[in-house]
Each structure stands twice: as C-alpha cells, then as structure tokens.
Amino acid sequence: MPPSPxxxxxxxxxxxxxxxxxxxPRMESGAPPRALPFGLPAxxxxxxxxxxxxGALHEVAPAAPGDVPAAxxxxxxxxxxxxxxxxxxxxxxxxxxxxxLFVASARALADHGxxxxxxxxxxxxxxxxxxxxxxxTAKQALWAMEEAVRSAVPAAVxxxxxxxxxxxSQRLQLAAGDAGLPLFLLxxxxxxxxxxxxxxxxxxxxxxxSAAATRWRIGAAEAARxxxxxxxxxxxxxxxxxxxxxxPGEWLVExxxxxxxxxLAAALAGPALSRRPDAQPANLRRAG
Amino acid sequence: xxxxxxxNAAAEADGIRVGDTLADARAxxxxxxxRAADPAADDAALKQLALWATRYTPAVAPxxxxxxxxxxxxxxxxxxxxxxxxxxxxxxxxxxxxxxxxPAQLAAAATAGAAWALARLRPATTLAAGExxxxxxxxxxxxxRLTAATRRTLRRLGFRRVGAxxxxxxxxxxxxxxxxxxxxxxxxxxxxxxxxxxxxPPPVYHSLRYLMEPLVAREAIVAVVRRLMQDIVHTLTRDxxxxxxxxxxxxxxxxxxxSIDVGVTRPTRSIPFVARLIELxxxxxxxxxxxxxxxxLDAGFGFEAIGLxxxxxxxxxxxxxxxxxxxxxxxxxxWLDERCxxxxxxLAQRLxxxxxxxxxxxxxxxxxxxxxxxxxxxxxxxxxxDEARPRPxxxxxxxxxxEVMAQVPEGPPRRFRxxxxxxxxxxxxxxxxxxTEWWRSGASAPTRDYYLxxxxxxxxxxxxxxxxxxxxxxxxxxxxxxxxx
Numbered sequence: 001m002p003p004s005p006x007x008x009x010x011x012x013x014x015x016x017x018x019x020x021x022x023x024x025p026r027m028e029s030g031a032p033p034r035a036l037p038f039g040l041p042a043x044x045x046x047x048x049x050x051x052x053x054x055g056a057l058h059e060v061a062p063a064a065p066g067d068v069p070a071a072x073x074x075x076x077x078x079x080x081x082x083x084x085x086x087x088x089x090x091x092x093x094x095x096x097x098x099x100x101l102f103v104a105s106a107r108a109l110a111d112h113g114x115x116x117x118x119x120x121x122x123x124x125x126x127x128x129x130x131x132x133x134x135x136x137t138a139k140q141a142l143w144a145m146e147e148a149v150r151s152a153v154p155a156a157v158x159x160x161x162x163x164x165x166x167x168x169s170q171r172l173q174l175a176a177g178d179a180g181l182p183l184f185l186l187x188x189x190x191x192x193x194x195x196x197x198x199x200x201x202x203x204x205x206x207x208x209x210s211a212a213a214t215r216w217r218i219g220a221a222e223a224a225r226x227x228x229x230x231x232x233x234x235x236x237x238x239x240x241x242x243x244x245x246x247x248p249g250e251w252l253v254e255x256x257x258x259x260x261x262x263x264l265a266a267a268l269a270g271p272a273l274s275r276r277p278d279a280q281p282a283n284l285r286r287a288g
Numbered sequence: 289x290x291x292x293x294x295x296n297a298a299a300e301a302d303g304i305r306v307g308d309t310l311a312d313a314r315a316x317x318x319x320x321x322x323r324a325a326d327p328a329a330d331d332a333a334l335k336q337l338a339l340w341a342t343r344y345t346p347a348v349a350p351x352x353x354x355x356x357x358x359x360x361x362x363x364x365x366x367x368x369x370x371x372x373x374x375x376x377x378x379x380x381x382x383x384x385x386x387x388x389x390x391p392a393q394l395a396a397a398a399t400a401g402a403a404w405a406l407a408r409l410r411p412a413t414t415l416a417a418g419e420x421x422x423x424x425x426x427x428x429x430x431x432x433r434l435t436a437a438t439r440r441t442l443r444r445l446g447f448r449r450v451g452a453x454x455x456x457x458x459x460x461x462x463x464x465x466x467x468x469x470x471x472x473x474x475x476x477x478x479x480x481x482x483x484x485x486x487x488x489p490p491p492v493y494h495s496l497r498y499l500m501e502p503l504v505a506r507e508a509i510v511a512v513v514r515r516l517m518q519d520i521v522h523t524l525t526r527d528x529x530x531x532x533x534x535x536x537x538x539x540x541x542x543x544x545x546x547s548i549d550v551g552v553t554r555p556t557r558s559i560p561f562v563a564r565l566i567e568l569x570x571x572x573x574x575x576x577x578x579x580x581x582x583x584x585l586d587a588g589f590g591f592e593a594i595g596l597x598x599x600x601x602x603x604x605x606x607x608x609x610x611x612x613x614x615x616x617x618x619x620x621x622x623w624l625d626e627r628c629x630x631x632x633x634x635l636a637q638r639l640x641x642x643x644x645x646x647x648x649x650x651x652x653x654x655x656x657x658x659x660x661x662x663x664x665x666x667x668x669x670x671x672x673x674d675e676a677r678p679r680p681x682x683x684x685x686x687x688x689x690x691e692v693m694a695q696v697p698e699g700p701p702r703r704f705r706x707x708x709x710x711x712x713x714x715x716x717x718x719x720x721x722x723x724t725e726w727w728r729s730g731a732s733a734p735t736r737d738y739y740l741x742x743x744x745x746x747x748x749x750x751x752x753x754x755x756x757x758x759x760x761x762x763x764x765x766x767x768x769x770x771x772x773x
Contacts, residue, residue, distance in 0.1 A: 066709075066747055073681050073773020099628055109682070112771055116683035117647035117659045121673030123681065123773060127647050127659075128667050133635055134643050144635055151631045153624070220746035222714065230717055231678060231740060231748075234773050255773075257675060 036082050036182060038262045043253070047214070048245035054082065055180040056213035057173040061187040063219035063237065068112050068189070071218040073123055074236050075158055075184045077255050077262070080125035082156045082182055098155035100125065101148045103133040105141040108160035108186070122234075124260030129155075138162055145183065146172060152179045160186040166209040173211040185212070215241045224254055224265065232257060235265055293325040297391075331357070337390075338487040339545040342537060343593045344377065346494050349484035351404075355433060359407065361400050361484055368396075370496075374414050382412075388543050397423075400484060401476030405431035405450075420477050425451030432472045438465060491535070491597035495519040502541050502590025506570050509538070509594065514563045516596035521557050530555025530604030536566055539593040546591075548573075550637060554629040555602040561630055568638040653722050655679065655738075655769065677720055678740050680750045680770030687767035690751060697757040697764065700739050704751065706768050711743035719753075734760045740772065748772035 035051030037044045044050045052058055058078070062071035079100050102115065109115075117127035131154070135141040138161055145159045149172070157176075164187065176183040219237035226232045233254040240249045252265040290310040302317040314320050338350040338360050347363035364377060371377040374396045385392040395406035398417035402424060406413045409427050424431055427450050429442050447453055453461075453473065461469055474480035495516040503509055513536065524530060532555050538546040550565050636644045645661040648668035652658045662668065673679065690706040700716035718739035726732050734755035741749045750770035755761035 066745070069680075069682055069771035069773055070747065076681065076773065098624065113680075113682040113684040115647075116655075116680055116770060117649065117670065118655070118673065118679035119681035119683070119770070119772070121670070122678065127649075127670045130647060131632065132645050132647065132661075133639065134645075135639055136643075140639055144639060147634060147638075148631060151627065151634075153627045153631045220748070222746045223742060223748065225715070225717075229715065230675070231742075232675075234748075235746070236773075257673075 059215040070220040104160040170211040347490040493598035496595040529601040533600035537595040541589040555604040683770040687769040692766040
C-alpha cells in the first residue's frame with residue numbers, strides 16, 4: 001500500500017510548517033534566551049538577539065599559539081561583563097556580587113604562566129569575585145565546569161581545555177542552556193587545523209565539530225596609547241568565526257581599562273589595518 | 289633470657305604458661321614452634337580491631353599497657369538497646385569475633401574495672417550496676433589490674449581474694465601501698481570515675497545502621513548516608529548547630545574499616561548537600577588510582593554497617609535552611625554565599641582541597657609576592673588597580689630569562705629573544721622600578737626595572753632588568769615575568 005500524505009483538515013501545510021519553525025529556536029535553548037551585548041551596534045548586529053547568548057557555550061581561540069594571553073584576556077573581559085553592571089571595587093562593593101569561576105586543567109595554561117589577580121582589574125573583573133579551579137586532568141575540568149554551571153551560583157564560568165569532542169560540547173551547551181549561564185571556553189590555537197593535518201579522521205576542510213554558539217578567534221593588536229605613551233586601551237583582532245543564528249565578522253575591538261567597556265577601533269585603524277596579513281578570508285565563508 | 293609471651297591452646301594443653309623461659313617450655317614439649325613476639329604488630333592489630341568495634345559504639349578504647357594491652361573497652365551505654373540488651377550485644381560480638389578466628393573473652397559491667405576483671409576471670413558474664421562488690425569478692429586479687437610487685441606484696445601479707453580487701457580500713461593500705469591499689473579498687477567498684485582513652489573522640493552526634501545485606505555500590509552507600517543524616521538532623525536542629533566536619537565509617541564484612549572525613553566551609557544541616565559531598569568523595573576515591581593521588585576505596589566483600597558522625601559543629605542560625613528554597617538571589621544576600629560555599633565544597637571534595645582557591649592580595653611591592661592563594665570561601669577586598677603600574681594577566685611562577693638587545697644598558701629593550709623566538713619591540717612603557725624588600729630577607733636581591741613591552745605583532749610582555757647598571761652590576765640580566773592580554 002503506497003503511503004498517502006497525511007492531511008489535517010482545516011489547516012494549511014505551509015501554516016503548520018511556519019508554526020513548527022517558530023517553535024524551533026525555543027526548543028533548542030529551553031529557557032527564554034537572553035543576551036549579553038557588547039554595547040557595539042556594529043558587532044551586536046552580527047549576533048542573534050543583539051548579543052552573546054546567555055545560557056550558551058562560547059569558544060575563544062587564539063589566532064596563533066602566541067596569542068593565548070590575548071584570547072585569555074578577551075575571555076576574562078567577557079566573563080567580567082556578566083551581569084551587566086559597572087564594577088565597583090573596594091569595600092562598598094555590592095554584597096550580591098556573584099562569583100566567577102575559571103576552571104583549567106593543570107596543563108591547559110601551563111606554558112603561559114598562571115592567572116595573576118592584580119591583572120584582572122584591568123579587564124574589569126574584581127579578583128575577589130574570582131574562584132580558580134585547577135584540575136589534574138581534562139576530564140575533571142569538564143566535570144568541574146558542568147558542576148559549576150549547573151549549580152547556577154557563578155555569574156559566568158570560564159574554562160581552558162585542550163580537547164573537546166562534539167558530544168562533550170553538546171553536554172556543556174546543554175548545561176549552560178539549562179542554567180542560563182554563559183560558559184566561555186579557551187581553546188588552543190590549532191582547532192582551525194584543516195582536514196589534511198587532522199590525519200584523515202575528519203573530512204577535508206571540516207573544522208573541529210562543536211555545539212558552541214559562537215567561536216571567536218582572537219589575535220593581539222597594537223594597543224591604544226595616550227599622548228604619554230601609556231597603554232589606555234587593549235586591542236584585539238576579534239574574528240567571529242562561527243555564530244549560530246548570526247553572521248560571522250571581523251573587528252578590531254578595544255577594551256578601555258578605565259571605563260571597562262568595549263569599543264571599536266575601526267575609525268582609527270581603518271579596514272585595511274584591521275585585517276592581519278596572515279588571516280584568510282576564506283575561513284569567514286566556511287564558518288557558521 | 290627469652291620468655292614465653294603468648295601461647296595458643298595446644299601449647300597451653302601441654303602445660304606451657306606465659307612467663308616460662310624458653311628453655312623450660314622446650315623441655316615440656318618436644319615439638320614447640322617459636323615465633324618472635326612483635327608488640328608493634330599486636331598493637332596495630334588491636335587498634336584495627338578497636339576501629340572495627342566502633343560499629344557497636346563510637347566510644348571504644350583499646351587497653352594500654354597497665355590493662356595488659358590485649359583487649360578493648362566498649363562503652364555501650366546507649367548502644368546496647370540497639371541489639372536488644374547487653375547479653376545480645378555480647379553474643380553478637382562473640383559470634384563475629386569467632387568468624388574472624390579470634391577467641392575472645394567478653395564481659396559487661398557498670399564499671400570498666402569490673403568488666404576487665406570479669407572478662408579475664410569469669411568470661412561471658414553480664415553484671416548489673418551495684419553488683420560489683422558481690423561479683424568481685426570471690427575473685428583472686430589478679431582481678432584488680434595491679435602491678436606484679438603489688439600483687440606479690442599482697443600475697444605475702446596473706447591477701448588472696450578481692451573480698452579480703454574490700455572492707456578493710458583504707459588508711460593502712462594508703463600508707464603501705466602505692467596509690468594504685470586503692471585507685472583500682474575504687475575504679476572497680478565505681479567510686480572513682482575512670483577516664484578511657486578512646487581510639488576516636490566519640491562524637492556528640494552519631495548515627496549508625498546495620499545492613500541486612502552487605503553493600504558494595506556507591507549509590508546504595510549514598511542512600512544510606514541520606515537516611516543517617518536524616519536521623520541526625522533533628523538533634524542538630526534542636527541544638528541549633530550545623531555540621532562543620534563529618535566522618536563516614538564503612539564497616540567491611542572482613543573486619544576492615546574505611547573512614548572518610550569530609551569538611552565543609554559553612555555549618556550545614558542539609559541532607560542532600562551532605563549526601564552529595566559524600567558521593568563526590570566516594571567518586572574521587574573510586575576513580576582510577578593513576579589519575580588521582582587519593583587512596584582507592586576497596587569495597588571488598590561489601591560493607592555490613594555504615595556510621596555517620598558529626599565530628600565538629602558550629603552554631604547555626606535557626607531557619608537558615610528554610611531560606612535556601614524560599615528566597616531568590618535578590619531576596620537574601622546570605623543565600624548566595626551559602627550556595628557558593630556548597631559549590632566550592634563540592635568541587636573540593638571531588639578534586640582535592642588544594643584545587644579550588646581564591647586569590648587574596650598581599651601588601652608587597654614584589655609582584656610575585658603581592659597575592660596568595662586562599663582556600664575556600666574567604667573573600668578579601670582588593671585594592672583598585674593603578675593605571676600607572678600595569679600588571680599582567682598571566683604571570684610565570686619563575687621569571688624566564690630572555691636575551692635582550694638595548695640601545696643603552698639602562699634603557700628600554702629594542703629586541704629580545706625569549707623561548708627561541710626573536711621579538712622586535714614596537715613600544716616599551718616604563719621603567720617601573722621595584723626594589724627588593726630588604727626587611728624581609730637578609731640577602732639583598734638586585735633592583736628590578738619593569739617594562740611593558742609590545743612587540744611588532746601587538747603581543748604585550750612584562751620584562752624586567754635585574755640589577756641597576758653600573759651600580760649593582762655591569763651585565764644586567766633580563767627576564768620575562770608575565771604576559772598581558
């Protein structure tokens with residue numbers, strides 16, 4: 001007996017599809033999605049809901065192995081941004097300031113030293129909020145991140161991890177979605193490796209699969225200085241490599257050490273300067 | 289001259305007594321097997337047995353030298369009813385000891401001294417309070433835990449039974465003998481309290497369950513912990529305290545005891561929280577030994593009894609537990625701290641206590657000394673950062689040497705080679721001069737000049753030159769101390 005198309009009396013097939021399509025985003029993220037905007041219209045326009053989705057996994061990777069500190073700095077600035085409240089340092093700090101967790105396996109950051117509390121101030125994160133978790137293995141780091149996210153105690157969770165397979169990233173993404181917390185992962189530089197280098201396990205040209213909502217590729221850039229030559233704003237080449245429900249893009253992002261906010265250096269640097277000579281535009285099209 | 293320290297039943301049948309010289313003993317029987325006495329091993333075995341015996345009551349004291357060092361006191365007050373009485377408890381204990389292959393002599397009495405005497409000379413008796421006098425009177429004076437010298441003197445004076453000593457006036461004895469005699473008698477008859485040295489300090493709050501079937505699975509153990517905590521919570525609530533430290537004791541079928549200590553940063557009465565901590569700790573212990581340094585948990589043939597003791601308590605405001613469910617983060621500031629403490633405790637149980645830390649500032653000029661890790665939940669206020677003195681985001685535990693080319697020896701670097709890579713310096717900010725803290729250590733280290741250096745790729749480094757040129761050294765060395773974002 002040939003299968004006959006199912007017909008629902010009184011309802012148009014197109015209308016049903018539209019309705020189902022409308023349900024899709026809600027099913028994906030569970031909780032009503034909220035977002036963490038950068039405060040930069042040009043950048044936020046690329047992101048769904050005008051900002052980084054809270055309750056999602058975001059990856060930050062350095063453009064080159066030497067850019068790990070830059071990528072870590074970008075991650076810390078993002079960690080500090082949530083909740084969106086101007087940070088107040090000192091004794092009159094609001095008592096309900098939620099902690100921020102950073103989880104790293106002993107090997108993940110070993111080549112680049114260890115987080116230094118006095119340096120966190122410059123990126124808007126009060127070191128008193130910071131809880132550092134150092135694990136012996138990557139497996140424990142994953143567990144600690146998931147545990148921290150599921151507890152919903154911290155404002156945001158950051159982590160550094162070497163390897164991440166699709167299943168694990170889905171697990172973390174799910175945990176972040178359930179708790180409504182952003183989870184920022186610092187990845188090593190070589191996640192961009194092409195198929196030829198990844199020894200035939202993955203198909204050519206396929207990036208490491210991940211369930212992350214966004215992946216940022218961060219490179220160091222010449223800092224903005226005042227007329228005395230002092231660094232006033234850190235700059236990063238920020239490339240949004242992939243973004244679920246958004247568009248990839250590339251910006252020269254600044255972070256102000258006094259006002260603790262992001263700004264764009266595009267007007268100052270110009271589009272030609274904002275792209276590094278070694279960056280390949282082909283990656284932009286492939287991402288997403 | 290070697291003497292016999294202990295004999296087994298067969299040797300005793302051949303007439304060998306403890307205290308015989310070895311030559312005498314060999315003469316009495318042809319096929320004597322001799323092993324060297326090992327008091328340390330005996331002591332360890334007795335301790336092990338004492339730990340096991342805490343399954344009956346948390347107050348267990350192994351006998352010391354004055355008691356003969358070959359037995360245990362169990363303070364079963366408040367515990368015997370769990371078995372239906374002292375006789376039943378003794379029967380249960382005897383049955384289990386027989387299964388371990390330990391022939392034991394057991395007795396119960398209202399005083400430790402009387403129990404000791406009965407266990408030695410009239411085993412398997414249970415004495416009600418107040419009957420010590422009648423029960424001990426017909427026993428020989430060995431029942432009184434006296435030193436050999438005292439016993440010899442008493443025998444020479446014609447005292448053979450305890451009863452002969454009981455109603456004698458005290459003064460002549462006090463004059464003639466050491467304090468020991470009267471003290472032992474008073475202890476045996478309950479006129480003087482006898483402090484016992486318990487193997488574990490008996491906890492105030494304690495709960496124990498005997499299981500019908502031995503447990504092996506972790507989930508089952510956690511389920512029992514939940515029930516044990518349920519038993520304890522009422523008393524904790526009544527006394528207005530919360531647990532700061534807990535000890536879980538797992539009594540194996542084979543007589544082994546595993547005890548697991550758990551500490552928490554804030555007093556707690558929460559059943560699910562305690563169960564979760566225990567679960568995490570057990571997980572950590574069962575994890576493969578290669579991954580962690582913790583001792584593995586070996587269930588063996590299973591655990592037949594599980595006890596939970598609260599070893600440290602702290603005052604806890606009443607009603608705090610109810611707040612956790614009722615208020616959201618905006619309602620109660622304490623809520624967040626409490627949840628945060630729970631999270632940190634959980635992570636620390638699973639990963640090890642040193643893996644979770646916060647940073648606290650230290651008033652020091654030296655960057656590597658300006659902060660220290662603090663355990664757990666202490667939040668220290670940090671001073672605001674000084675824009676003129678930038679500090680890196682990542683710092684090396686040991687500053688790494690770099691080869692630097694500078695235009696002038698006391699000037700900023702022009703190029704530097706670090707980890708084999710040559711970096712051209714685009715901009716350098718500095719120097720920030722940091723002198724050594726001479727009041728801290730006797731030997732004075734050279735002064736450092738720190739530069740925030742940006743290379744041509746825009747990466748920022750924190751370099752310092754060690755030693756003031758021409759004043760402290762002629763060949764200053766350079767180091768990379770940290771990395772900026």
